[in-house]
Amino acid sequence: MTQADSFQQAVNGLISAGQRIWQQGWCPATSSNFSQRLDDSSCAITVSGRDKGQLSADDIMRVDLDGRSLDGKKPSAETLLHTTLYRRDPGIGAVLHTHSVKATLVSMHADGPVEFKGLELLKAFTGTVTHESSLSLPVFDNSQDIAALAKQVDDHMNETGTGHGYLIRGHGLYTWGPDLPTTLRHLEALEFLLDYYWHASRWQPAEAREVDR
Numbered sequence: 745m746t747q748a749d750s751f752q753q754a755v756n757g758l759i760s761a762g763q764r765i766w767q768q769g770w771c772p773a774t775s776s777n778f779s780q781r782l783d784d785s786s787c788a789i790t791v792s793g794r795d796k797g798q799l800s801a802d803d804i805m806r807v808d809l810d811g812r813s814l815d816g817k818k819p820s821a822e823t824l825l826h827t828t829l830y831r832r833d834p835g836i837g838a839v840l841h842t843h844s845v846k847a848t849l850v851s852m853h854a855d856g857p858v859e860f861k862g863l864e865l866l867k868a869f870t871g872t873v874t875h876e877s878s879l880s881l882p883v884f885d886n887s888q889d890i891a892a893l894a895k896q897v898d899d900h901m902n903e904t905g906t907g908h909g910y911l912i913r914g915h916g917l918y919t920w921g922p923d924l925p926t927t928l929r930h931l932e933a934l935e936f937l938l939d940y941y942w943h944a945s946r947w948q949p950a951e952a953r954e955v956d957r
């Protein structure tokens with residue numbers, strides 16, 4: 745596949761992912777950003793400030809893995825949070841960042857990593873074959889200093905492993921996977937788990953923040 749072919753394929757994939765995510769209400773008011781790796785030194789990513797439910801080819805751009813524009817378009821302020829993931833793990837092929845109500849609520853409620861265990865849907869994550877597995881979503885404080893936040897996330901992953909996603913407090917969710925369809929599956933599973941966690945936290949004692957079956 746030529747580089748042009750792979751960019752066109754990324755454009756098509758990101759446009760349809762945007763429609764699907766927007767229909768769920770997870771990317772309101774031009775928020776959120778979506779990307780797909782093109783090669784070992786660049787990715788396709790949504791242009792800053794576009795309506796993610798009505799993306800066209802003009803709304804997707806190329807950046808290098810330092811977050812610099814390769815085609816003159818303006819990348820999202822959060823581009824470094826995507827490219828840092830591509831740099832740290834060559835197996836990551838797509839990154840989705842959303843601003844759902846449940847991700848925002850849970851991120852404000854949690855006072856540590858959000859832990860999920862004993863839930864069948866954990867099998868949606870690559871490499872997870874049983875519901876007896878657990879998944880931990882770290883929560884980072886929001887910041888407008890994206891370079892500092894990207895470093896904080898990367899440093900954390902050096903200690904705990906890359907994992908499947910993280911929350912930014914009062915802001916939203918990041919998740920990734922080896923390709924775009926798998927990353928969409930991870931996103932839908934995480935949104936389900938966050939929804940479950942939020943409802944479960946209403947009927948469990950406040951100190952029992954872990955979701956147990």
Ligand SMILES: [Zn+2]
Pocket residue numbers: 775776777822841842843915916
């Ligand atoms: Zn955001």
